Amino acid sequence: MTSPTKPLLFNAAPMFTASHGHHGQWRRPDAIDPEFNDVRLWIDLAKKLEEATFDGIFFPDVSGHHGPVDVPIDTIVEEGLQLPSNDPLLLLAALATHTENIGLAFTSNILQAHPFTFARQVSTLDHLSGGRASWNIVTGWQNNGARNFGLRSLPEHDSRYEWAEEYVEVAYKLWEGSWDEGALLKDKANSRFSDPAMVHKIFHEGPRYRVEGPHLPSPSLQRTPLLYQAGSSAAGRAFAARHAEGVFLMPDSPAGAAEQISQTRALAVEAGRRPEDLKFFPGLSFIVGDTEEEAQDKAEFVHSYVSVAGLLAHMAVVDDDGQAYPLDTPLSRVRTQAMQGTVERARSRITDREPIVEDLALELRSNPLVGTPEQIADALEEWRDAGVDGINVMSYVLGDYAEFADKVIPVLRERGLAKTAYGEGSYRRKLFGEDRLNDRHPAAAYRGAFSNGPRTWEEATA
Structure with missing residues (x-):
C-alpha cells in the first residue's frame, strides 16, 4: 500500500508596492498593482487566498532604495522599483480583521526597528489575528536602508548576522520569558489584572541593546511568531538552522532545492534541532493557460512587458x-x-x-513554470518529491493569484497536492501541530528564566 500524497503548503508572496520583482509588469493593461494604496484591493486578495486555503500571505519589504548610494535614483523612481512602497505590518493588521485562517507574514530587518518596539508590534498583531503573525528575519542588504537609520553604510555581511543573534535574543526574552504562564488573571472580584510575581523585567545588556522590560503585551497565542528566514550564504544558512521554522529558497531547479534543504537540515541537527523542525519554500512564478498553446502565448505577452x-x-x-x-x-x-x-x-x-x-x-529574467494546470501540477510534484514543503507563489501581476486559485488549486487538490480545508489553531499549529515553539528552539531557553531574577539593574549587574 502506497503512502498518501503529502500536500504542499502555499504562500502568496506579493509586495506592498507596484513593482515587486517582475519589473515592468505594472504597465500591463490588466495590472491593478499601481493601485496598491487601496486597502480594498488587498482585502479582496486575502479573502480569495483564504478561499483557496493558502497557508499564508507573505510580504517582502525594504527599508531603502535599491542600487548604489550617492548617485541619482532616476531609473528606480521612473520604474516604480519598490518605490513608492508601504509598510506591510500595518496592512496585515487590516487583513487580520477580514480573514480567519491565513497566516500573516512580513519582513522586518534588524536595522529598521528597535527590538523592544518590534516585539510589541508583533505581539499586537498576533493578538489581533488570533495567533497568525509571522516574521521573516532579515539582516538588511541596502546601503540606503542603513543610512536611513543613522549608519554610514551597511555593516559587513557576517557581522549583520552577529547583530541578528542579539536582536532575536532580546525578542525571545520578551516574548517567551517576560510573562510566565498564568500571569494574566483578569480577576475582577479581587482587583488583580495580572500577577506581579509572574511578570518580569529582562534586564538585557549586550553589545548593541540595553533593554529593561517587561514586555508590554501579555502573551499572545503563539508568543513568538512563526519564524521565516531567507539567507542563502553560509552565515544565513547557519542562522536559519538555529532559528527558522520556514526557510525561503530561490533555487533554479528541484535538484538545487534538494541540495540546499539537505545542507540546512544537517546544520539544524548540529544545532540541537530535528530535520522536521524546518520547512522549505522555493519561490516560483507561474503562467497558466487552458491549453499549452495559450500558456505559451501568455508567456510571450508577459515577457513583452519585462x-x-x-x-x-x-x-x-x-x-x-x-x-x-x-x-x-x-x-x-x-x-x-x-x-x-x-x-x-x-x-x-x-x-x-x-x-x-x-x-x-x-x-x-525569471523562468516561470508555463503550462496548463495539469502541467503545472506535474512540475510541482517534482518539486515536492525533491523535498520542498511548500511554494512561495510569486506573481507577475496581482491578478495571477486569482487565476492560480481558480485553475491550479483544484487540480492540485484532486492529486492530493493541496489541502481542501484548514486545520485548527494558530499559524504554527497549522504547520507544525502546536501553538508554541518546541523545546528544541533556542527561544525556549528563556521560558521561566526570569522567574527568580533581579528586580533592578544593580542586581542584574552584580
Missing part, C-alpha cells in the same frame, strides 16, 4: 551616475559589485560573440 532597465537597476547593474547601461554595452565594460555570478553565467553561456547587457537581463 523592463530590462528595472531588472538591472534592482540588481545594482548601473553606471557611476546611477543610470542603466545601454543594452548593447559589452559586459566587459560593466562595473558592478552585485550579481557577479550572473555576469559570469552570461559570459560562459555566450561564447560565439561578446556578451552584452541585454544578455545579462535575460539571465536575470
Whole structure:
C-alpha cells in the first residue's frame, strides 16, 4: 500500500508596492498593482487566498532604495522599483480583521526597528489575528536602508548576522520569558489584572541593546511568531538552522532545492534541532493557460512587458551616475559589485560573440513554470518529491493569484497536492501541530528564566 500524497503548503508572496520583482509588469493593461494604496484591493486578495486555503500571505519589504548610494535614483523612481512602497505590518493588521485562517507574514530587518518596539508590534498583531503573525528575519542588504537609520553604510555581511543573534535574543526574552504562564488573571472580584510575581523585567545588556522590560503585551497565542528566514550564504544558512521554522529558497531547479534543504537540515541537527523542525519554500512564478498553446502565448505577452532597465537597476547593474547601461554595452565594460555570478553565467553561456547587457537581463529574467494546470501540477510534484514543503507563489501581476486559485488549486487538490480545508489553531499549529515553539528552539531557553531574577539593574549587574 502506497503512502498518501503529502500536500504542499502555499504562500502568496506579493509586495506592498507596484513593482515587486517582475519589473515592468505594472504597465500591463490588466495590472491593478499601481493601485496598491487601496486597502480594498488587498482585502479582496486575502479573502480569495483564504478561499483557496493558502497557508499564508507573505510580504517582502525594504527599508531603502535599491542600487548604489550617492548617485541619482532616476531609473528606480521612473520604474516604480519598490518605490513608492508601504509598510506591510500595518496592512496585515487590516487583513487580520477580514480573514480567519491565513497566516500573516512580513519582513522586518534588524536595522529598521528597535527590538523592544518590534516585539510589541508583533505581539499586537498576533493578538489581533488570533495567533497568525509571522516574521521573516532579515539582516538588511541596502546601503540606503542603513543610512536611513543613522549608519554610514551597511555593516559587513557576517557581522549583520552577529547583530541578528542579539536582536532575536532580546525578542525571545520578551516574548517567551517576560510573562510566565498564568500571569494574566483578569480577576475582577479581587482587583488583580495580572500577577506581579509572574511578570518580569529582562534586564538585557549586550553589545548593541540595553533593554529593561517587561514586555508590554501579555502573551499572545503563539508568543513568538512563526519564524521565516531567507539567507542563502553560509552565515544565513547557519542562522536559519538555529532559528527558522520556514526557510525561503530561490533555487533554479528541484535538484538545487534538494541540495540546499539537505545542507540546512544537517546544520539544524548540529544545532540541537530535528530535520522536521524546518520547512522549505522555493519561490516560483507561474503562467497558466487552458491549453499549452495559450500558456505559451501568455508567456510571450508577459515577457513583452519585462523592463530590462528595472531588472538591472534592482540588481545594482548601473553606471557611476546611477543610470542603466545601454543594452548593447559589452559586459566587459560593466562595473558592478552585485550579481557577479550572473555576469559570469552570461559570459560562459555566450561564447560565439561578446556578451552584452541585454544578455545579462535575460539571465536575470525569471523562468516561470508555463503550462496548463495539469502541467503545472506535474512540475510541482517534482518539486515536492525533491523535498520542498511548500511554494512561495510569486506573481507577475496581482491578478495571477486569482487565476492560480481558480485553475491550479483544484487540480492540485484532486492529486492530493493541496489541502481542501484548514486545520485548527494558530499559524504554527497549522504547520507544525502546536501553538508554541518546541523545546528544541533556542527561544525556549528563556521560558521561566526570569522567574527568580533581579528586580533592578544593580542586581542584574552584580
